[in-house]
Amino acid sequence: MAKEVAGWFHRPAFWLRSDEMKTEIAINPIACDGHGICAELLPELIELDEWGFPILKSRNLPPALLDHARRAERLCPTLAVIIREY
Amino acid sequence: MSDNSRYSFPRLAYGGKVSSSNRIAAIPSSTIHFFEHVSVFGSVEPYLGKLHHLKTQLSENELLGRGGAAFPLSKKIAGYEKHRGKVVVVANGSEGEYLSRKDEALLARHPHLVLDGLSILGSALDAKMGFIHLKSSKEASIRIVQEAIAERRGVDPFRIEVSTTVAGVGYVAGSETAVISAINRQGGLPLYMPERPIVRGVRRRPTLLANVETLAHLALLARFGSHWFSSIGTENDSGTRLITLWLPSGSYRVLEVVAGTEFAEIFQAMGISREQVSCGLLGGYFGQLIDSDKLWTLRASQSFLKSAGFSFGAGVVALAEGCPISETARIINYLAKESAGQCGPCYLGLPELAKTWKSLASDNVTAASISRVDELCDELAGRGGCAMPDGAVLLARTSLRRFRSELLEHQGGRCSYGQGSGRLVPPTGVLAAK
Ligand code: SF4
Ligand code: SF4
Numbered sequence: 001m002a003k004e005v006a007g008w009f010h011r012p013a014f015w016l017r018s019d020e021m022k023t024e025i026a027i028n029p030i031a032c033d034g035h036g037i038c039a040e041l042l043p044e045l046i047e048l049d050e051w052g053f054p055i056l057k058s059r060n061l062p063p064a065l066l067d068h069a070r071r072a073e074r075l076c077p078t079l080a081v082i083i084r085e086y
Numbered sequence: 087m088s089d090n091s092r093y094s095f096p097r098l099a100y101g102g103k104v105s106s107s108n109r110i111a112a113i114p115s116s117t118i119h120f121f122e123h124v125s126v127f128g129s130v131e132p133y134l135g136k137l138h139h140l141k142t143q144l145s146e147n148e149l150l151g152r153g154g155a156a157f158p159l160s161k162k163i164a165g166y167e168k169h170r171g172k173v174v175v176v177a178n179g180s181e182g183e184y185l186s187r188k189d190e191a192l193l194a195r196h197p198h199l200v201l202d203g204l205s206i207l208g209s210a211l212d213a214k215m216g217f218i219h220l221k222s223s224k225e226a227s228i229r230i231v232q233e234a235i236a237e238r239r240g241v242d243p244f245r246i247e248v249s250t251t252v253a254g255v256g257y258v259a260g261s262e263t264a265v266i267s268a269i270n271r272q273g274g275l276p277l278y279m280p281e282r283p284i285v286r287g288v289r290r291r292p293t294l295l296a297n298v299e300t301l302a303h304l305a306l307l308a309r310f311g312s313h314w315f316s317s318i319g320t321e322n323d324s325g326t327r328l329i330t331l332w333l334p335s336g337s338y339r340v341l342e343v344v345a346g347t348e349f350a351e352i353f354q355a356m357g358i359s360r361e362q363v364s365c366g367l368l369g370g371y372f373g374q375l376i377d378s379d380k381l382w383t384l385r386a387s388q389s390f391l392k393s394a395g396f397s398f399g400a401g402v403v404a405l406a407e408g409c410p411i412s413e414t415a416r417i418i419n420y421l422a423k424e425s426a427g428q429c430g431p432c433y434l435g436l437p438e439l440a441k442t443w444k445s446l447a448s449d450n451v452t453a454a455s456i457s458r459v460d461e462l463c464d465e466l467a468g469r470g471g472c473a474m475p476d477g478a479v480l481l482a483r484t485s486l487r488r489f490r491s492e493l494l495e496h497q498g499g500r501c502s503y504g505q506g507s508g509r510l511v512p513p514t515g516v517l518a519a520k
Contacts, residue, residue, distance in 0.1 A: 029429040030471035049465055053430035 023061040023085045025069055027054050033082035038072040047067070093310065095318055097326050098192060098199070098302055099266050099342035100126065106357040109344040113191045113328070117230055120237040123198040130202040133308040134243055137167070137210040146312035147324050149304060153178060153297030154370075154400040156388050159304065162294060169285065170291040173350060175208040176288065177201075177338055178265055179227075179298040184511075186400040189298045191340035193220070193227050196302055197234035201242065203301025206308050207294070216246040218298075219265050234390040262295050290305035309330045319345035322389035329386060332404035334362050346387040350402070353382070358405065364503045365410040365489075369399030371421060372477040374484045375414055381405075396516040409503035411492055412447040414485040419444065420511040421478045431469035436478055438462060443482060451496040459486060 025045065027038070034053040039046040044065055046054045061069055061083065073081040096102055096111035100118075104111045118126070133139070144160035151157045175198055179190045193200060200218070208216045218235075220228050228248060235246050249269045266287040268274035287293025296304075307315045316324035323345040332338045333356065343352060353360075361507060363378045369479050374396060376384075381403075384391060388398045406413045422436035439462045445455045463483050466475045486493075495502055 028471070029431065029469060032430065034430045049431065049435075049469075051430055051434040053469075054470070055465070086096070 023063070023066060023083065024059045025056065025061045026059060026082045026084070027056060028080045028082060029053075031078045032076075035077050037075050037077070038081050041072040041075065042068050044073075051075050088283065094314075094386075095258075095344060096342050097306055098196060098299070098328060100196075102342070107346045107350075107351060107355070110352055110355045112405075113195050113340045113342060115191075115194060117194060117234075118196055118198065118506070120198055120234065120250065123196075127199070127202075128309060129241075131207060131241065131306065132326065133206050134209040135212075136308075137163075137170075140206065140210045140308060143307055143312045143315075147316045149300065149307060149315075149325075150323075150388060151297055152299035152303070152327060152415070154183065154371065156398070157297065162296070163207070163211070164267060165234070166294050167293055169211075171212040171214075172291055173208070173211045173213045174288045175204055175211065175213045175216045175292045176265065176295045177204045177216070177298050177301050178262075178295050179218060179220050179236045180265060180268075181221060181400070182261060182264075183372075183402060185332060185367070185402045185404050187330045187338055187371050188340045188401055190221070190224055190227055192299055192302055192328060194230055195310045197231050199240065199305045200298045201231075201234060201238060201246065202305035203296070203298075203303070203515045204246065205242050205244075206304060207296060207301065208466045211294065213294075214244050215289075215291075216242070216244050218246060219249050219269060237458040246274060251380050252298070265295060266293055282514060320387055320389070323387040327386065327398075327401055329401040329403060331356060332402075333358060334405050334407040336454060338359075343386045346385050349384045349386065350382045351407055352386065352403075353405075362407060363405045364407055365413060366406060367404040367413070367417070369397045369444065370402040370404075371417060372473070372480070373397060373399050373402070374481060375410055375417070375488070377410065377488060378487075407503070409447065409492065409501050410485060410489045411443075413442045413503075414481060414502075415440070415447045416511045417481060418478050421474065421481075425474060429471045429475075431466050432475050435462065435466045435469070439466065439478060439482060446493060446496065449496060449501070451493060453497075456486070456493060 032053060034051060036048050036052050036054070038054050039048045042065065045057050045061070047057065049055050069083055073083050093100065095108055096104055099111035099113045102111045102114045139187060141160065141163065144163070149159045151159060151162070169351065179189045179193050204216050204218065218231055220231060232248055235248065262284065264274055266284065269288045285292045319325050326342050326344050329341050329343055330338055331352065339356065341352065360378050362380055365375050365376050365377050366381045367373060368381070384394065384396070391398050419440040422440040425432045425436055427433045439459065442455055442458050442462060445451065445482055459482055463479045467479045469475055
């Protein structure tokens with residue numbers, strides 16, 4: 001069965017919009033299986049907790065990190081890394 | 087319009103035993119059938135299909151939803167107005183909160199007030215179809231509701247179907263999207279529905295859900311007017327509300343109280359003295375554990391509790407006699423077991439938190455385990471796919487803060503209360519159906 005994403009995860013409030021911020025990163029906790037690839041590709045923003053699951057240090061994705069973030073998005077085995085541009 | 091003064095109080099507990107202060111009443115258990123219902127409250131027909139009338143009445147005083155989120159009904163209706171004619175209305179009586187019994191008691195007593203509310207709301211929005219959603223474990227109440235629907239054929243402007251949810255799916259089963267998913271027979275777990283209001287819910291139609299208590303209040307408000315409605319209660323919180331009060335003995339009472347009534351008064355009316363109680367859980371499993379001194383100063387009003395930093399949730403007050411640290415341990419342990427096992431921080435982190443907290447309830451409390459709880463709370467907050475970890479974290483954090491002196495006692499190998507009976511959590515096996 002496909003894993004459903006909780007409603008609040010997709011509500012704008014979760015993404016902490018601000019006027020300047022254009023790109024944001026999030027991790028879908030329901031999909032994520034804790035493979036940790038994202039933390040390796042994007043250590044600037046993602047660290048792993050004691051169980052190996054990613055903790056986002058910031059949702060704001062600076063342009064300099066966009067390429068790395070895209071790699072993480074592509075390589076995450078469960079497609080749990082989500083990048084949104086406004 | 088009927089004689090208004092007659093029902094000033096009690097309202098939903100009509101016919102029940104009233105306290106001497108005339109602010110607390112118990113809901114009787116016998117069902118009010120259609121004939122008696124109409125002779126007491128009058129027919130609902132004059133109030134059907136009147137959106138404008140309903141909106142004026144609701145704008146004059148806020149009827150807050152009673153399912154837990156306290157969302158104003160007027161705002162909810164406004165969101166569905168442009169979908170008039172296509173809306174499906176759902177009376178939600180599934181009561182996901184394990185400790186809440188008020189919806190069940192209300193449906194057993196007043197199925198017709200709830201159905202009246204559903205008809206008033208549905209007909210105002212030109213709905214063609216209504217649902218009433220119940221817990222499947224309560225066969226008796228399903229039967230009462232089905233009989234009530236049969237009794238009122240010809241009165242309801244639309245077809246009402248009874249749907250049930252499998253009991254034991256835990257607290258998430260009462261949430262909006264889970265109810266829709268259950269009615270659509272899609273499994274009854276929360277679904278991804280980003281749009282608010284929900285425009286593709288039951289049978290892919292715009293779906294308005296309202297708690298059954300909200301609907302019963304609406305049925306009276308529409309009949310007797312907003313002036314009558316707000317004639318009791320406080321300025322910010324008018325009317326009455328139903329609460330489920332769990333006594334330290336482990337039994338519960340469903341009471342109707344005038345909004346703003348002091349907890350002290352309620353406890354006194356129930357014959358509970360402060361000495362019997364060590365702490366109480368306010369708002370259910372997503373609420374907080376509060377020491378008895380504080381608890382006795384609070385009032386049964388959502389706005390009062392909110393300004394004091396608490397929430398009434400679905401109106402649960404559960405009193406305990408055991409050590410607050412042990413009670414917290416049991417609740418966190420229960421929540422950890424309830425994890426749907428989808429998110430790592432939830433299914434790995436909550437058991438860890440439960441285990442650590444359990445060590446605080448023993449007599450070898452160390453500073454290290456206290457700071458470990460702090461650390462786990464920081465680590466887990468906001469990391470789930472739903473609010474589950476946040477509920478456990480809120481409880482752990484607030485209990486840690488509020489009962490620190492008791493923890494120091496534990497550190498010295500003492501406990502001022504004893505283990506308690508653990509009645510705040512379901513006995514193992516209740517959720518076995520999951
Ligand atoms: S790579 Fe994907 S699955 Fe692995 S930890 Fe990161 S988000 Fe989770
Ligand atoms: S946080 Fe995730 S695993 Fe825990 S109950 Fe919610 S959806 Fe399920």
